[in-house]
C-alpha cells in the first residue's frame with residue numbers, strides 16, 4: 001500500500017485528491033544505480049520518492065556532479081513544471097528506491113484549484129529554482145557549511161563533527177575548517193587535544209571590518225592541516241559573542257574553504273536558527289532513545305515551519321545498536337523521516353578516543369572498521385562522489401551496523 005503521509009505538502013489537499021494521486025500515479029520500484037530521468041529530456045511527471053534515496057545531479061565539464069540528494073518524503077519537479085522547461089538535472093538512485101510518478105498536468109490542475117497546495121509548491125520552487133536553473137554547477141567557488149545539530153546533549157555532535165572534519169581533510173584532501181559554536185562550553189580542544197588560546201573571543205576583539213586575514217590569525221592548525229576556530233575558554237566570554245558577528249565569520253569562511261563544519265550547543269535559540277539558515281546541510285544527530293526521537297521529530301517540524309528546505313536536513317542515527325527495544329525502521333516511522341546515515345555504537349573506541357585526545361579517524365588500526373566505514377560514507381556523500389551503487393545500499397549499512 002502506498003503511504004503518502006510523509007509528504008507534508010500533500011496535507012493541503014482534500015483526502016480524495018490524495019487518493020486520486022495514488023490511482024493516477026505510476027508506481028515504480030528500481031534498483032540502486034538506475035537512472036530515473038536524464039538532463040534535457042522532456043519532463044512529463046512529478047516525482048514523489050517513497051523509499052530509498054536519489055541523487056540529483058548536473059553535468060559539469062562532462063562529469064556528473066551531485067547537487068543534492070532526496071530522501072523519502074521529498075518530491076522533485078516543481079521547477080521544471082512551473083517554468084515549462086525540459087528536465088534540468090539527472091536523477092539516479094543511490095539505493096534501491098521506489099517512486100510514484102504523477103503526470104505534470106495533474107500537478108498543474110491541483111495548483112490551480114488549491115491555494116494552499118500552490119503555496120507549498122511555490123515555496124519549494126523558490127528554494128530550488130536558482131540552483132537548478134543555473135548553467136552547470138559550482139559556478140561559485142564558495143564551499144559548504146555543514147551543521148551538526150540537536151537540542152539534546154549526547155547525540156555525538158561534537159565527536160562526529162570533529163572526526164568528519166578530520167576525515168575530509170586527511171582522506172579527501174579538502175580545505176576544511178571546524179567551527180565550535182558551543183560558544184560557552186566548547187569541547188573541541190579536548191577532542192582534538194589542541195590549545196585554545198586562539199578563539200572566537202580573541203577574534204571578536206579584533207578591529208572591524210572583519211576579513212579572512214584577520215580570521216586566519218585566530219585559527220588553530222591541527223597536524224593534519226585541519227583549521228579550527230575554537231570557542232572561548234570561559235563561558236562569560238562566549239556569552240559576549242554576537243550573532244551577526246558569527247554570521248559574518250561563517251560567510252567569510254565559506255568563501256575560503258571547501259567545508260565549514262559546525263558543531264553546535266544543545267539549544268534552539270537565535271544563534272542556532274541563524275546557523276541553520278546559513279547551512280547548506282544539517283546533520284540532525286539522533287540516537288535510538290525515545291526522548292531523542294521525540295525531540296528530533298519536534299525539530300524536524302520546527303525546521304519545516306522555518307522554511308528550511310527538507311533536502312538540507314539529513315537525519316543521522318548515531319550510536320545505532322541492535323536490540324535496544326527499537327528498530328531503525330520504527331525510528332523512521334515515528335519520525336516520518338528517512339534516516340540518511342547510520343553510525344554504529346562503538347563505546348570502546350569513541351570514549352577512549354575523546355579521553356586521550358586521539359580522534360578515531362587518526363587511528364590507523366581502525367581502518368576498515370564499521371565506524372570508519374560509516375564516516376567514509378558520510379564524507380563521500382559530502383564531496384559529491386556518487387558512492388559505488390554496488391557498495392552503497394541502506395540495507396547493507398543496516399546489516400553492517402545491526403549485524404543482521
Ligand SMILES: Nc1ncnc2c1ncn2[C@@H]1O[C@H](COP(=O)(O)OP(=O)(O)O)[C@@H](O)[C@H]1O
Pocket residue numbers: 152153154155156157158159160187285318319320343344345346347348350351354
Ligand atoms: N558512535 C558512538 N559510539 C559510542 N559512543 C559515542 C558515539 N558517538 C558519541 N559517543 C559518545 O557519546 C557522548 C556524547 O558525545 P558528544 O559528541 O559530546 O555529544 P553532543 O556534542 O551531541 O552532546 C561522548 O561520551 C561520546 O564519546
Ligand SMILES: [Mg+2]
Pocket residue numbers: 157158159182187264265
Ligand atoms: Mg557537544
